[in-house]
Amino acid sequence: MKFIKNHLMFILPLMAILLGIEFYLVFDRTTNSYEKGLKEGYTMFVVSKKPMTLSAFKALNTHIESFEAIKRKDVVSDIVKGISKNNEKAILKALPFFYNVGLDAYVNTVELDKIKADLEANADIERVETFGNSYRSAYKLFAFIKFTLKLFIGFMGIVSLFLIIKQMEIWKYAHKQRMQVMEIFGAPLMLRSGVLFKVAVTDAIVATLITAMIFLYIKFEWAAKSGIDIIVKNKENLFRMSDMGILLGAALVIVIIAVYSVVFSSSGVDE
Amino acid sequence: MSNVISASQLTLAYDNGKKEIIKNANFSIRKGEFVFITGPSGSGKSTLLKALYGALKPTGGNLIVGGLDLANITTGKLQELRTHMGIIFQDYKLVNEWTVAKNVILPLMIAGYSVDVQHTQAQRLLKHVKLSEHSDRYPLELSGGEQQRVGVARALAKNPVVILADEPTGNLDDYSSNVIWDLMENACQQLETTVLVVTHKIPTIFSLPYRHFIIESKGVYEVH
Numbered sequence: 001m002k003f004i005k006n007h008l009m010f011i012l013p014l015m016a017i018l019l020g021i022e023f024y025l026v027f028d029r030t031t032n033s034y035e036k037g038l039k040e041g042y043t044m045f046v047v048s049k050k051p052m053t054l055s056a057f058k059a060l061n062t063h064i065e066s067f068e069a070i071k072r073k074d075v076v077s078d079i080v081k082g083i084s085k086n087n088e089k090a091i092l093k094a095l096p097f098f099y100n101v102g103l104d105a106y107v108n109t110v111e112l113d114k115i116k117a118d119l120e121a122n123a124d125i126e127r128v129e130t131f132g133n134s135y136r137s138a139y140k141l142f143a144f145i146k147f148t149l150k151l152f153i154g155f156m157g158i159v160s161l162f163l164i165i166k167q168m169e170i171w172k173y174a175h176k177q178r179m180q181v182m183e184i185f186g187a188p189l190m191l192r193s194g195v196l197f198k199v200a201v202t203d204a205i206v207a208t209l210i211t212a213m214i215f216l217y218i219k220f221e222w223a224a225k226s227g228i229d230i231i232v233k234n235k236e237n238l239f240r241m242s243d244m245g246i247l248l249g250a251a252l253v254i255v256i257i258a259v260y261s262v263v264f265s266s267s268g269v270d271e
Numbered sequence: 272m273s274n275v276i277s278a279s280q281l282t283l284a285y286d287n288g289k290k291e292i293i294k295n296a297n298f299s300i301r302k303g304e305f306v307f308i309t310g311p312s313g314s315g316k317s318t319l320l321k322a323l324y325g326a327l328k329p330t331g332g333n334l335i336v337g338g339l340d341l342a343n344i345t346t347g348k349l350q351e352l353r354t355h356m357g358i359i360f361q362d363y364k365l366v367n368e369w370t371v372a373k374n375v376i377l378p379l380m381i382a383g384y385s386v387d388v389q390h391t392q393a394q395r396l397l398k399h400v401k402l403s404e405h406s407d408r409y410p411l412e413l414s415g416g417e418q419q420r421v422g423v424a425r426a427l428a429k430n431p432v433v434i435l436a437d438e439p440t441g442n443l444d445d446y447s448s449n450v451i452w453d454l455m456e457n458a459c460q461q462l463e464t465t466v467l468v469v470t471h472k473i474p475t476i477f478s479l480p481y482r483h484f485i486i487e488s489k490g491v492y493e494v495h
């Protein structure tokens with residue numbers, strides 16, 4: 001019983017950190033695809049005196065990635081119904097050129113304003129409509145969700161780290177006598193910390209496997225049944241086999257730091 | 272003959288040098304010598320041994336053990352030096368979660384002997400200290416005197432070059448004490464082991480020539 005409790009006291013906080021890391025990875029991947037969606041759905045509207053090319057736009061601001069000219073005939077056609085062909089030509093001549101301009105990333109609002117300013121600095125460009133307000137609110141909500149989740153994960157990580165340090169102190173107490181005796185008889189560091197390493201590495205592997213199992217369950221069992229559209233669509237992002245490596249690596253790094261902190265603080269002989 | 276231990280103007284202290292225990296001591300001990308150290312309680316006998324196995328750095332003077340200057344020794348060299356020492360502690364310092372046999376095996380394990388050798392040697396020593404039937408028990412299941420004898424068996428297990436013993440017979444009756452003295456005499460005589468023993472009572476029957484140091488008022492003096 002005491003044995004199981006001792007392990008759980010290490011495995012649980014370690015799992016909390018690993019869950020946090022995995023949540024972060026999943027969130028990063030889903031937001032990336034969401035960001036892509038937002039980016040692709042967004043264009044700004046530009047009115048220009050002269051016809052523009054993509055490279056001309058790109059020269060004004062490097063964030064500009066695509067553009068689409070709005071057919072001027074379509075714009076005029078409604079107005080010119082019943083007007084003579086000559087007049088139509090005159091109107092067409094007087095009419096400026098219209099473009100929908102797409103960006104390469106989902107930029108923040110400051111950058112959006114800068115792009116607008118860069119475009120307007122060109123004498124040929126008459127007007128730029130960024131649809132700033134709707135863009136701004138979508139961006140702010142998105143940034144807020146991203147921030148709170150990171151904050152939460154960070155907080156969970158710190159609390160767990162403290163729990164691990166606490167557990168290390170218990171381990172230190174339990175292993176100190178043995179490690180000191182071994183040190184006095186000239187045992188090298190590896191031999192002294194061997195037992196502790198075995199325990200800690202086993203715990204790290206167990207924590208990684210349980211975390212992976214939880215996410216695999218969510219991915220293959222729960223996600224499909226959940227009926228939540230965004231989760232079903234992003235199912236592939238939920239857990240990847242490569243995540244297992246990241247989790248195990250993180251767990252081992254934490255374990256190595258923890259074990260060495262115990263070993264070094266137990267060395268030296270004091271009565 | 273070469274000195275195994277030599278101290279010159281040796282000063283030992285606790286609390287960052289504020290609490291001096293031994294001051295400006297000079298002595299040297301040659302290979303194969305048997306030395307008794309006596310002195311009042313609290314005079315610094317255990318402190319001197321602690322310095323000899325490198326757990327307390329001298330605050331002044333020189334302390335050379337096995338050719339190594341203990342004031343400026345690297346961790347690696349100290350580890351190596353300690354594998355040649357057999358140390359018996361006043362408070363035994365057994366590992367409570369290990370069996371008696373495993374405790375005795377420790378120095379052999381550190382030296383990397385095969386499991387077979389470890390086992391035979393441990394059984395041989397436990398037989399010497401009359402603890403054969405206790406080899407699978409744990410230290411806390413033994414009496415104080417029995418634990419002390421486990422500590423003696425552990426110290427002798429690897430045939431060390433130097434034995435540092437702190438009150439090795441402190442908890443033993445005359446019969447058991449004589450068993451311990453015999454073991455140490457044999458080590459000294461047959462293997463030329465250098466032996467330093469802290470004791471409050473030098474045995475009356477002792478067949479080897481020996482030297483006698485007294486620690487008193489921060490000094491280390493030899494009795495002739």
Ligand SMILES: Nc1ncnc2c1ncn2[C@@H]1O[C@H](COP(=O)(O)OP(=O)(O)OP(=O)(O)O)[C@@H](O)[C@H]1O
Pocket residue numbers: 270271285286290292310311312313314315316317318319361
């Ligand atoms: N870690 C320590 N920190 C501070 N003072 C210490 C420490 N260990 C021992 N002392 C002090 O150093 C002095 C010498 O202690 P030491 O243990 O060497 O005495 P001793 O001669 O072995 O006594 P005994 O015969 O009772 O075992 C004592 O006054 C003791 O209180």
Ligand SMILES: [Mg+2]
Pocket residue numbers: 316317318361437
């Ligand atoms: Mg003492």
